[in-house]
Amino acid sequence: MNAGILTMTDARIHYEMLGSGPPLLLVPGGNGDAGVYTAAARTLARHFTVVTYDRRGHSRSPLTGPPGEERVERHAEDAYTLLTAIGAGPARPWSSSPAATPVTWTVPASSPRPFTGPFTSEVIDRPAPAPPLWTHDRTDP
Template sequence: MHQPETGVLEVPGARIHYEVRGSGPLLLMIPGGPQDAGVLAAPARLLSHRYTTVAYDPRGNSRSALDGEPGDQDVELHAEDAARLVAELGGGPARVFGTSGGAQIGLALAALRPDLVHTVVAHEPPCLMLLEDPSHALAQDQEVYDTYVRDGVEAAIARFLGMHGLDSDDPHHPQAPDGAEAPRDSAGSQGNGRDVDGTGAAATFARVSGNFDYFFGHGLRPLSRYVPDTAALATGAPRVVVALGRESVGQTIHGIGLALAAALATDPADFPGDHGGFESHPEDFALALERALGD
């Protein structure tokens, strides 16, 4: 497979790295938490037969450098970056896919710039404030942040994963609900580890591993505490699809997704895998995303 075209878009306060594949309607793909475009390489490649897929590194992550010192992440500022990418690369209305914190960004983009969005597929956004009682989830986020400040990144990762019953000794375990996980080997590579398009898992893993300071220090809490404008999103223009992994049933993130779907008076779409289904089941995930987009 050919490498994607890459580019850098200058935005106020940052430079956004993006990767373009294929042709057809624009599909903007937004990764979550500390992740970058590399984790979405497989579905982006699989969908490039039908769409111009554009995956990017959110500002402050990996190759999207900030111009100054990092501050707490602002979901609506992230959405402005996404809007500038849409305007730069096709003008919209674009199809938008976001996962975890990236789904929060996609929802913000749809509410703030509905003229630029045709459909947004929000895969398991961690919008904790939509829970009937978010206090426990918020306390967990605060505990992870406090662990990070007191003991550093490795301790925060272990605490975060332990809260979700995941094995912190295995770098390829399923993702935690806020995307605080390095990518699995299926992102941009095949089962034999061969890099298929120049955006392989080893390079992605190394980049994402370097983003955890920024994520724990400035992203975990603001990304989770952002409240989508459900009144604006419930109008149906643009169309909003809430995507939930079938292996996430029973987890807090699944309950959050159900709360969002209820607020929008819509039924959630069933997607393969868990919070990281786009990596563990890339082919089935790409098919589910294509169905959800409804083209």
């Protein structure tokens, strides 16, 4: 595994890259830590170049500038800048959290297309719920 820090003007973004093949960017949601993907990255690395990162302001990606409003657009720029800096784009994005989905929707329009295919999430990819084990037909009043 290759790990590194991408230094930006107002943050240091920790990232990890593993495997070989088409690039796959695992976008963390909620707490923004790449560690949630450690086991998955090892498995996926058999077929992909897996890129994971800690989102700005979380875990190993500290903010280095003055506090300010965190916007989705800024997180999208981080993903684009990271892929460009490490030469891993365009990549297919994936997340286990719908909270991370907007990161790939808001990449700057002036940027070359950093993502291939649709963004996927466990919420989208989850199979339909199993049918109930039994039904209760209540006919009495």
